[in-house]
Amino acid sequence: MRIHHKRICQLLIIFLIIPFACQQNQNDPKIRKDAKKPKLVVGIVVDQFRPDYLTRYYEHFSANGFKRILTNGYQNKNTHFNYIPTYTGPGHASVYTGATPKTHGIIANDWYDRAMGEKVYCAEDTSVHTIGSESKKGLMSPHRMLSSTITDELMLATNFKSKVIGLAIKDRGSILPAGHTPTGAYWYDSSTGDFITSSYYDRKELPEWMQQFNARKLSDKYLDSAWTLSLPEEAYTQSTADAMPYESVFKGKDQSVFPYDLKELRKDNGNFGLLPGTPFGNTLSTDVAIAAIEGEQMGQDEITDFLALSYSSTDYIGHGFGPRSMEVEDTYIKLDQDIERLLNYLDEKVGEGEYLVFVTADHACAEVPSYMLSKKIPAGYYRGREYKNAIENALSEKYGAGDWIESLSNEQFFLNQELIAEKKIKLDEIRQFVVQQVLQLDGVAQAYSASDMQQSEFTEGIASALQMGYNFKRSGDVLFVLEPGWFHGSGIGTTHGSGYNYDSHVPLLWFGAGIEAGASYKRQSIDDIAVTLSFLLDTKLPNGATGEPILELLK
Template structure:
């Protein structure tokens, strides 16, 4: 039946109104309604970056690298890890699970099996191998040792079409954030390629094969790492060439030529590449290739991309965070991030994604530098320390090597030997604890009874060490070094792994869709809060074992 002019006019008006309402709803959500979910969530991890390093060079940052978070996002000036043994694997496991090592089971990068004493690597899985790359013993090939789910696992359980991809220069930096249902790609330091493992797929997709075929790592052969700024800009940092700065790999002075005195790219060059700004540049290039080929954030599903940038950790281990090399590396990284953000803006849309940036741990200053500044600091060599404890146990009980080894942040006793000889285990543990406390630099030792207790003991560091302790994997005796001290067999460089503020205080920065530009927030928070907070932004439930809270960024 033909429409009257009046009815036709009413329908046209109604249609125009619907179009206008629909258009407005895409621009801004109606009051009281939740904003649309972001198309892509990007987690950026800078391995081994203390928060103090960012604030110390804030005046030298580019306009849209770290500054995007600091000036136009939200960031927490007092974000800390809550667990005591602050190392790469433990931190990466906390980020997207929201759970401490006591629940994740990732107590360290490696540890000793409590019964056999055999070494266990955090992401090892003999059932799987790298694709198109050699697989060394104890290589990281799957998340089998991770006991809990990640935010990506939650996302893919609710939306199997969503994609979760983890990328890193280190296997643990890719595998642990990717979780059980994601896909991990890691840099192969022997070949300069990126690879996944048979846990995730039988063979690489064509885009990975093509990326590796282009040999992008080789483009950095003989490339010079030169200071980004004039010499005067580094007056706040310790000059190059100090005796405690490890001069292996790329040396300990800038400018440095990566691949110097080598005839062609090879395993040594590919390994050295990671300890330079070019390692991060290569990792971000692979991340861009993943975004394009997998169409992350461009398919009508919310995806998660985790990119862990490993190079800063290598630089800090060799040179210390106080060094000019570390200072300059951070500035190069800042510029790499700015270019990556520009790419995301073009590809995903500036208002269509969210980003979070954090680190897996902080760093201690090198002991020699700290001593030169009048601070107490030092190195306790692991071998002599173990021998000293065993000598005391031998004298008292007549049995050699009752202390097997240091494992994660603890001392592993030989329980089989103790039991077979009928020794009173409590007495062995008590003497071992006493001897540990006699060693230079040891601040506290907690025994198994203290670790198992669920009380609210206010003993300093005990709560943090409990959060690091999984009784199925960690020794009962847990130690804490004095500030500025660490247990190490290295003659130079620096490290991390303590519950002290220089190791726990890391960046926690946010920017993107649905995040208010409030700038700095001073309340103390923990990195365990990251997963529940991101879950809130993605309108997802937090991972089941999460111990953190939603920080409410809207």
């Protein structure tokens, strides 16, 4: 009887659990089976994109560009980079790996390599050669990125039947998102005006469609025109006056005012190198994106393809003129037109509802300190040489003369560890001494040693962001954080790199296949994007991913 009673209890428990479990399976978006995969994913990273641009310039956007995505897509309004530094290389790597520099190893655009005794560039690879020109602009590859990307995982999931293409004006904006195993990655050669690639991608020449694209000489076409305002000048109500003292001035002009006669300016401003600093760099990127989709026949079967497109010119223009300039406002008006053109093409070529687009940024940017100071808001500039000299002098005074600092880069001091060992000084001791000295520098808010990063676990705030950007093998001995509104510079234009909201807060928009209209104010981290894509595409997670899926989007 006891055995019979026990068996009845077990059966009752099973009957109670099964319906509940089934209900959970039906409601859990991570294991939903009815979602149709997109034929094509277009990942758009707009370099130096701030969320306020979507609201400040909204009235100037067409119904079928950014407004179409905002109206019919899903917006994660509170998306942040969760690490320091917020630069282009780490930004693109983090979006696509679902990890941070701590894991994927792209700790900056360039950084000091202690073993080599020199700075290295995040995408540089001298073991390869250029395909598409005679220049050295193609000596690039993703070999310094240590973890896989969502584009790698898509290739693995389809047994390399997918087509994955990376495109950007900047090499790092194409190479890092495309991953280690793409069909191809292409970027702009500022010495020729053509798009090129690297022998890393097992090519002896550019594909036919890219050769045909370069033969159109669109760079010449755009550089033989003028950059004029898209609207009457009085419509630019979200900008300062046309000429401000902290804006860059092209050689051949007396001040930064419209119009810009590019045909005349190209002579003294790098010829083809001028193009990225104009909105036509984005237009050219849209042109080549359409050519790639057409040439590779992307999105034409049931196997998902992936186009990783980065718009780089927004960053060049932002750096030169600042986020309150008419130049930046006009650039986003023109970018909106490019977005509309791309979406219209995707509708025609792939089909509405058959493609998925996400739009985000690799970082945002700071207000120009000169502008902030004019409005009585705290801000400032620092000069790296002065910081380095001050710390070098303090070390020499305490420990004796010597070349104590090998490098100062990305707000990190790299100490001469060989000299420290030779003088039999404890590494942690000298690191802590430097921390105390750095904290006395004007404009510095916080400082941490590598020992702090390696031995403590920070869970929130700036210290956590520093730690998420700290790579044990590649990062420096002492890291410092500036006061809000401060950055390294000469007083011209703006920059980025900090963990403050003006650099870390970026747009995140989703549109197309399987996406319902909506918005969320929940805080998301940039490493959530690749993880969410993994669930949408039913691939493995990128192998170093630390993000979480955006459940509201997956429902």
